[in-house]
Amino acid sequence: MILVPDVVSPVVVAIYAPAVFVGIIVALIGLFGISIEKNDLQVLILTDIVGVAMLIIVAAVGTDLAESLVLPGLVVELAEILAICEILMSREMRKTGKSVSLIPTPLNFDMEVLQTSPVFIAVILVIYGAFLSGFTGGAIAGGGILFYVMSLTVRGLPSDLWEGIAGASGIAWCLWLTGFLVLFVFPNYWLLGLMLAAFGVFIKVAFKAGLIGVMNREEFRKE
Amino acid sequence: MVVSILGSQIIGIIPLGDIVFYMTSFNLFMFAAALVFTFIIAISKTETQIEAEFGSLGDREIKVAKKEFKFRRFLAIICGLATAGAMVTGDLFDFTLFVCLIGIVNIGIVGAVKQVDVLDSAFQYGLIAMIASTPLFVGASLILAATGTISILAINSLTYTTPMMLFGSILLFLGVAGETGVAPFFATKAEMFRTPGSPFLLIIHLSSLLIIVRVIEILLIINKPF
DSSP: OOOOOTTSOHHHHHHHHHHHHHHHHHHHHHHHHHHHOOOHHHHHHHHHHHHHHHHHHHHHHOSHHHHHHHHHHHHHHHHHHHHHHHHHHHHHHHHHOOOOOSSOSOOOOOOHHHHHSHHHHHHHHHHHHHHHOHHHHHHHHHHHHHHHHHHHHHHTOOOGGGTTHHHHHHHHHHHHHHHHHHHHHOGGGHHHHHHHHHHHHHHHHHHHHHHHHHHHHHHHTTO | OOOEETTEEEEEEEEETTEEEEEEHHHHHHHHHHHHHHHHHHHOOOOOEEEEOTTSSOEEEEOOOHHHHHHHHHHHHHHHHHHHHHHHBOBHHHHHHHHHHHHHHHHHHHHTOOOHHHHHHHHHHHHHHHHHHHHHHHHHHHHHHHHSOOBHHHHHTOOOOOHHHHHHHHHHHHHHHHHHTOGGGHHHHHGGGGSSOHHHHHHHHHHHHHHHHHHHHHHHHHHOOO
């Protein structure tokens, strides 16, 4: 019993079963690695291979519904690996009695581009990001903000401007959620929902990347 | 049109675009139970734990600090809401995501404590939860591949079952068992309950209980053994 419509090429249909087997083999390799490895950190990294196997099998279905599971699956894997990393770190800190900062080594940037034209590059990146909008645009604009904060720090200028950014990021996140609710509850206003979601996520991602700059600035001064 | 799921009549559906929540008396009861417990946990205070000291007659008091207490209460409420959502959702992918959320939040509830043993156990539970998310999502995607839909209402009206759906259901059940840490994986979770702060730990138990009941309902709907 085959549910695939006729427009799909038979080659694509024939790939499904091999893809599932590849996924199962990858998962078994990962599990075998976990069973013989005794170091906790190595086990954590090997667990990620099992997650990749999950993505392979889900992506093998190849419909839009499957795509809607690939992204949450990836996010769930990332969230779990971050949570377990935190637990591992806090356990090691309790054991040794020392606390560790987010970025343990002080960073030292001595690049010419940070001295000469930081504003130009940052503005170009932010404008290009605003033009793209959505998640990608947010990442690019955030890169621009991050670059600007980095250049300010390297030149030794004060950069206290960014403290309130966390609040704006939260409000933009709410815009994004509202956009999605509009899409579901009032499908007639889909354009409004789409715009709210796109620009909410743009501002949020941009500021999120900017926040990394704020946190790093404290580390730069440590040297 | 009268639609019945496993013999009980559907009271109503909440259509939100593609995502449809459906209510039967069975789902509604579990939904209400999860919400009531979440409310009780939201207003309750943690209890102080007394541990006997080894080799002497003294006792040791373990209290939960205010900051940790707030954080854990927040995570416990999220866990309760995710459980309530998983009870009424009519969408298989939503269900898997709610189960994953419960797994992550369970790690978080015990992640903030200061005992090394408990952190060790939480680490092992986290590894199992992460490995178990593979069969969970793979099971859901195999069911999608075999039926062409993930809506439980649509699967309910199908007249056939294939071996692929059975295989997907077994994987789904394995995934849920690992993610909530029930019987075969309970050893990873046992130490976690030595954490001080009783009401927040109860939600871990309650969520795994309700989720297991619900996943059995979903598997019966998919495979139609009767």
